Amino acid sequence: MRTGAVPGRSTSFLKSLGIQWRVIRALLMREVITRFGRHNVGVLWLVGEPMLFTLGVAALWSAAGMSHGSGLPIIAFAITGYSSVLMWRNSVSRVNSSIQQNFNLLYHRNVQVIDVFLTRIILELAGATGSFIVLALFFTAGGWIRPPEDLLTVVQAWLMLAWFGTALSLTIGAATAYSEIVERLWHPTSYLLFPLSGAAFMVEWLPPGGRELVLLLPMVHGVEMLREGYFGSSVRTHYDVGYMAMCCLGLTLVGLFLVRDAGRRAEVH
Amino acid sequence: MIAIENVSKSYGTRFGPRMVLDRVNLTLGRGRNIGILGRNGAGKSTLIRLLSGAERPTSGRIRREMSVSWPLAFTGAFQVNLTGLDNLKFICRVYGVDWKPLVPFVEEFTELGLYLREPVMHYSAGMMMRLAFALSMAIEFDCFLIDEGLAVGDARFGDRCHVELFQKRKDRAFILVSHDPNTVKAYCERACVLHEGRLHQFNTVDAAYEFYQAAAVPAPTVVFD
Numbered sequence: 001m002r003t004g005a006v007p008g009r010s011t012s013f014l015k016s017l018g019i020q021w022r023v024i025r026a027l028l029m030r031e032v033i034t035r036f037g038r039h040n041v042g043v044l045w046l047v048g049e050p051m052l053f054t055l056g057v058a059a060l061w062s063a064a065g066m067s068h069g070s071g072l073p074i075i076a077f078a079i080t081g082y083s084s085v086l087m088w089r090n091s092v093s094r095v096n097s098s099i100q101q102n103f104n105l106l107y108h109r110n111v112q113v114i115d116v117f118l119t120r121i122i123l124e125l126a127g128a129t130g131s132f133i134v135l136a137l138f139f140t141a142g143g144w145i146r147p148p149e150d151l152l153t154v155v156q157a158w159l160m161l162a163w164f165g166t167a168l169s170l171t172i173g174a175a176t177a178y179s180e181i182v183e184r185l186w187h188p189t190s191y192l193l194f195p196l197s198g199a200a201f202m203v204e205w206l207p208p209g210g211r212e213l214v215l216l217l218p219m220v221h222g223v224e225m226l227r228e229g230y231f232g233s234s235v236r237t238h239y240d241v242g243y244m245a246m247c248c249l250g251l252t253l254v255g256l257f258l259v260r261d262a263g264r265r266a267e268v269h
Numbered sequence: 270m271i272a273i274e275n276v277s278k279s280y281g282t283r284f285g286p287r288m289v290l291d292r293v294n295l296t297l298g299r300g301r302n303i304g305i306l307g308r309n310g311a312g313k314s315t316l317i318r319l320l321s322g323a324e325r326p327t328s329g330r331i332r333r334e335m336s337v338s339w340p341l342a343f344t345g346a347f348q349v350n351l352t353g354l355d356n357l358k359f360i361c362r363v364y365g366v367d368w369k370p371l372v373p374f375v376e377e378f379t380e381l382g383l384y385l386r387e388p389v390m391h392y393s394a395g396m397m398m399r400l401a402f403a404l405s406m407a408i409e410f411d412c413f414l415i416d417e418g419l420a421v422g423d424a425r426f427g428d429r430c431h432v433e434l435f436q437k438r439k440d441r442a443f444i445l446v447s448h449d450p451n452t453v454k455a456y457c458e459r460a461c462v463l464h465e466g467r468l469h470q471f472n473t474v475d476a477a478y479e480f481y482q483a484a485a486v487p488a489p490t491v492v493f494d
Contacts, residue, residue, distance in 0.1 A: 019365070026362030034350045104345035106323040108363050109337065264325045267280065268318070 081199035095173030149232030170255025304453030335411030
C-alpha cells in the first residue's frame with residue numbers, strides 16, 4: 001500500500017489509486033516535454049515518428065511485393081503488420097534501463113518504479129495507436145485502402161496487442177534491473193522476433209508444421225486477429241484469443257512481481 | 270513519529286556484500302530534531318536514501334507516522350531540459366498541490382527572474398541550489414531530511430534558508446546529517462554518530478561531539494617505520 005503524500009499514513013486502496021494516477025499524469029507531462037520539447041511540432045512527434053517508420057516499411061514492402069501473390073492490398077497489409085510490431089517492440093525498448101535513468105525520482109516517496117514503467121508504456125502505446133489510426137484514416141480517405149470489415153474485432157485485437165506489449169514491457173523492463181545482459185539480449189531477440197511475429201506474413205501461407213511453431217508466439221495471434229477484422233472473409237486466419245490471453249495474464253503476473261521486487265532492490269549506481 | 274528499527278543495509282561489491290549500516294535504531298518524535306555526525310563514507314547518505322524511501326533496507330524496517338520530505342535542496346531529481354517553473358509544476362503534481370499560488374514565493378525566493386522560465390541546464394550551481402531549496406519549501410512536510418544542504422551558497426542565501434526552515438518552520442521535525450560538528454551543534458537538540466556502520470546515541474550534543482572527535486577520527490597511521 002502506498003503512503004499518502006502529505007498526511008504520511010497508510011492509505012486506502014482508492015486513495016492510493018488516486019495518488020498513482022496523479023503521479024503518472026505528472027510523469028507523462030514531464031516525459032512529453034523532455035522527449036519532444038516545445039520546439040516545432042513537439043508532441044506530434046509521438047505519433048509522427050512511428051508513422052514515418054510504418055510509411056517507410058509500407059513503401060518497401062510495396063516495392064518488394066510482400067503479399068506473395070495472395071491478392072491482399074499491400075498497404076493495408078503493411079500498416080496492420082508493422083503497427084502491431086510497434087505495439088510490443090517500442091514500449092519494451094523504452095522501459096529498458098528506465099530505473100537507472102529515473103532513480104532520482106524515487107526520492108519522492110509517491111513515485112514508484114511501476115509509475116515510471118507505466119508512463120513510458122502508455123506513451124509508446126499511444127504513439128503507435130495514433131500512428132495506426134492516422135495512417136488508416138489517411139489511406140482510406142485517399143481511396144488507397146478499404147475501411148476495416150469488422151471494426152470491433154480490430155479494436156479487440158488492438159487491445160490484446162496493447163495488453164501483450166504492456167505485460168512484456170513490465171517483465172523485460174524489470175528484468176533489466178537485475179542484469180544488463182537482459183538488455184543486451186533484448187536487442188537481437190526483438191530483431192529476430194520481428195520476422196516471426198506475423199507482421200510480414202499470414203499464418204495461412206506457412207506449412208502446417210510451421211504454423212504450429214509460429215503460433216506459440218502470442219503476438220502472432222494478435223496480428224492474425226487484427227487482419228481478420230481488417231480484411232474479413234477475404235483471408236483465412238489462425239488465432240486463439242484464449243491462448244493469447246493466458247500468455248498475457250502469465251506475463252502480467254510475472255511482470256508485476258518482478259517490478260515490485262526490482263523496486264525494492266533499486267539502488268543508486 | 271519516525272522509527273528506524275534494526276535497519277541494516279548492505280551493497281554488493283566485487284568483493285562480496287559490504288555492510289554499510291548495521292542494525293541501526295532511531296526514533297524521532299513529531300517536532301523534534303536530531304543531528305547525525307559521520308565521516309565521509311560513514312553511511313550518512315545511505316541513511317537519507319532509506320529514510321526518504323528511495324531505497325529499501327536489506328533488513329529491519331522504517332515506520333513513518335509523519336510525512337517525510339525528499340532530501341532538502343536535492344537537485345538530482347531535476348529534469349534539466351525542463352524550466353524551473355516546469356520542475357515546480359512537476360513536484361506539485363506529484364504531491365497533489367496547486368502550483369499557481371506558489372509561483373510568487375518561488376520567484377521571490379529564488380531571485381531567478383527570467384531564468385525561472387529557462388531550462389535548468391542553463392543554470393549556475395547557485396541558481397540550481399536556490400531553485401531546489403525553494404521547491405523543498407513549496408511542499409509542506411512534518412519532517413525534513415537535510416543532507417548537509419545548508420553548507421552551499423553564499424551567506425545571504427544561507428540566512429534566507431535559515432529563516433524559512435528554522436524560524437518559519439520551527440514546529441517541524443528534521444534529521445540533519447553532516448560531517449561538520451559545528452553545523453550539528455548550531456541546529457540540533459540531540460546528536461548521534463554513525464561510525465563503522467553502527468549508530469551511537471548520546472544524551473547531549475557535546476557528548477556526541479567528544480565521541481566523534483575521539484573515536485571517529487582515524488588514528489594516525491605510521492607511514493614510515
